[in-house]
Amino acid sequence: MDSARMPTSPPDDVRTTAPRSRALATEAVHAGRDDLARQGLHAPPIDLSTTYPSYDSRGEAARIDAFAATGADPDGPPVYGRLGNPTVARFETALARLEGTEAAVAFASGMAALSAVLLVRGSMGLRHVVAVRPLYGCSDHLLTAGLLGSEVTWTDPAGIADALRPDTGLVMVESPANPTLAELDLPAVAHACGSVPLLADNTFATPVLQRPAEQGARLVLHSATKYLGGHGDVMAGVVACDEEFAGRLRQVRFATGGVLHPLAGYLLLRGLATLPVRVRAASATAAELARRLAADPRVARVHYPRIGGAMVSFEVHGDPHEVIGRVRLITPAVSLGSVDTLIQHPASISHRIVDADDRRGAGVSDRLLRLSVGLEDAEDLWADLDGALGERAEAIPLREALARTE
Numbered sequence: 001m002d003s004a005r006m007p008t009s010p011p012d013d014v015r016t017t018a019p020r021s022r023a024l025a026t027e028a029v030h031a032g033r034d035d036l037a038r039q040g041l042h043a044p045p046i047d048l049s050t051t052y053p054s055y056d057s058r059g060e061a062a063r064i065d066a067f068a069a070t071g072a073d074p075d076g077p078p079v080y081g082r083l084g085n086p087t088v089a090r091f092e093t094a095l096a097r098l099e100g101t102e103a104a105v106a107f108a109s110g111m112a113a114l115s116a117v118l119l120v121r122g123s124m125g126l127r128h129v130v131a132v133r134p135l136y137g138c139s140d141h142l143l144t145a146g147l148l149g150s151e152v153t154w155t156d157p158a159g160i161a162d163a164l165r166p167d168t169g170l171v172m173v174e175s176p177a178n179p180t181l182a183e184l185d186l187p188a189v190a191h192a193c194g195s196v197p198l199l200a201d202n203t204f205a206t207p208v209l210q211r212p213a214e215q216g217a218r219l220v221l222h223s224a225t226k227y228l229g230g231h232g233d234v235m236a237g238v239v240a241c242d243e244e245f246a247g248r249l250r251q252v253r254f255a256t257g258g259v260l261h262p263l264a265g266y267l268l269l270r271g272l273a274t275l276p277v278r279v280r281a282a283s284a285t286a287a288e289l290a291r292r293l294a295a296d297p298r299v300a301r302v303h304y305p306r307i308g309g310a311m312v313s314f315e316v317h318g319d320p321h322e323v324i325g326r327v328r329l330i331t332p333a334v335s336l337g338s339v340d341t342l343i344q345h346p347a348s349i350s351h352r353i354v355d356a357d358d359r360r361g362a363g364v365s366d367r368l369l370r371l372s373v374g375l376e377d378a379e380d381l382w383a384d385l386d387g388a389l390g391e392r393a394e395a396i397p398l399r400e401a402l403a404r405t406e
């Protein structure tokens with residue numbers, strides 16, 4: 001390259017730092033953007049092309065053949081939007097770096113990502129899935145209903161090894177789990193899986209708090225709709241994994257069409273830049289709220305993971321629906337991981353689709369509320385929660401006493 005004609009290019013030695021040596025906070029800001037300065041760009045370009053013109057149809061045939069063989073990202077232009085997209089690829093590169101995997105493959109939603117994993121394994125004749133409850137409600141439903149032809153065996157972590165069959169294609173867990181925040185010993189679970197791929201849904205922890213691939217998970221799933229996007233305005237899913245599995249996932253994505261829109265890819269890449277800061281700030285507030293909830297007589301039980309995080313679940317003595325109806329600053333809504341604090345009642349919404357007995361058996365009590373703590377001031381959030389929890393238990397006898405004297 002003639003650097004005299006490229007005044008924006010950095011000297012050749014500028015990028016000599018091996019990417020693997022960079023800390024997570026640095027990767028979050030720079031991964032997927034390493035080529036930008038050389039191109040004289042600062043913000044990543046958004047490529048909205050659905051097709052890519054080429055006068056060389058022999059070359060196109062070769063690229064399609066190569067993709068059909070390995071599922072590797074095509075060299076050069078992607079041919080067609082369902083094979084790949086350069087803006088989405090930036091997000092995939094960045095997320096793979098954060099999770100410490102070779103590759104990542106993005107989808108239109110977290111459920112599309114999980115579906116692609118099940119289709120990859122099912123197409124190999126490995127239709128049996130071993131899973132540990134609780135999982136996110138729709139993940140539970142997808143497996144229980146066998147919508148994609150899979151068959152599930154539910155077990156506790158200690159039962160995984162015994163539940164494996166010759167046709168077991170996947171072991172699926174969440175840690176911390178949605179919505180109880182139950183945690184698993186991931187290395188022990190991975191060991192129990194033997195050669196069967198372990199899928200860990202890392203939506204709640206994010207790579208800021210936990211990198212399951214380093215603990216033996218072959219597949220790391222995210223509902224990127226949550227913390228990765230981080231602002232409640234993009235729906236997406238992603239699987240971080242080795243390049244071999246990523247190739248299979250790209251082939252399934254191409255064949256079934258659950259692609260991520262390039263604008264969503266752009267927003268996710270932007271979201272990743274602030275992920276470590278957002279997760280750490282919200283986690284500090286969540287830990288404080290968990291402490292206050294645990295000390296509050298109106299609260300029966302608080303669930304907060306050992307690894308921390310911005311999710312808090314708690315069971316109230318009173319009616320959980322009343323609490324939802326009384327929040328004012330906190331948004332009563334399903335989903336999580338946004339800059340604003342959300343609260344919802346899992347038995348009514350996120351886990352409604354799970355059979356009530358299975359749900360309760362997994363520890364999802366009817367009195368459980370799930371709080372996704374955002375970036376608001378902790379005192380403001382506590383004031384809202386305090387009001388929403390209603391009268392303090394010790395105040396009730398006084399009120400009753402007053403009523404009786406009237």
Ligand SMILES: *Cc1c(COP(=O)(O)O)cnc(C)c1O
Binds near residue numbers: 112138203224225226
């Ligand atoms: C939301 C969620 C999903 C599903 O993701 P979508 O983007 O809504 O399809 C999967 N796993 C967990 C833990 C979730 O919270």
